[in-house]
Amino acid sequence: MKDIELKVEGMTCNHCTMTVKRAVMSVEGVDSAEVSLETGLVKIKAQDGVSEEEIKRAIESAGYRVGD
Numbered sequence: 782m783k784d785i786e787l788k789v790e791g792m793t794c795n796h797c798t799m800t801v802k803r804a805v806m807s808v809e810g811v812d813s814a815e816v817s818l819e820t821g822l823v824k825i826k827a828q829d830g831v832s833e834e835e836i837k838r839a840i841e842s843a844g845y846r847v848g849d
Contacts, residue, residue, distance in 0.1 A: 782812070782826060782827070782828065782829065783826075783827055783828075783829055783831075784824065784825070784826060785824075785825040785827060785831075785833055785836065786822055786823070786824050786825070787822070787823045787825070787833075787836065787837065787840070787847050787848075788821055788822060788847065788848035788849070789801055789816070789821055789822070789823055789840060789845050789846070789847055789848070790821065790845065790846040790847075790848050791844070791845040791846055792816075792818055792821060792845060793818075794818070795818065797818070797845070798816040798817075798818050799816075800843050800844075800845075801814075801816050801823060801840055801843060801845055802814050802816045802823075803843075804839040804840050804842065804843035804845075805823060805825055805836055805839060805840065807839055808827075808831060808835055808836050808839050809831075810827050810828035810830055810831035811825060811826075811827045811828075811831060811836070812826045812827060812828070813825070813826045814826075821848075823840070
């Protein structure tokens with residue numbers, strides 16, 4: 782199990798946070814995702830085999846940008 786924290790840009794409302802959470806949870810091996818509109822952070826708990834790049838692609842395909 783590993784913890785991943787990503788900064789997501791473009792979220793403006795609770796609907797945005799739910800969309801990002803759904804995108805993250807759609808990645809196989811992700812156990813949980815906590816999305817904060819206030820900080821723009823997504824805190825993820827995932828299995829060791831899950832790649833951060835795969836999660837970033839899922840978020841970006843939902844229409845949001847992952848910051849550095």
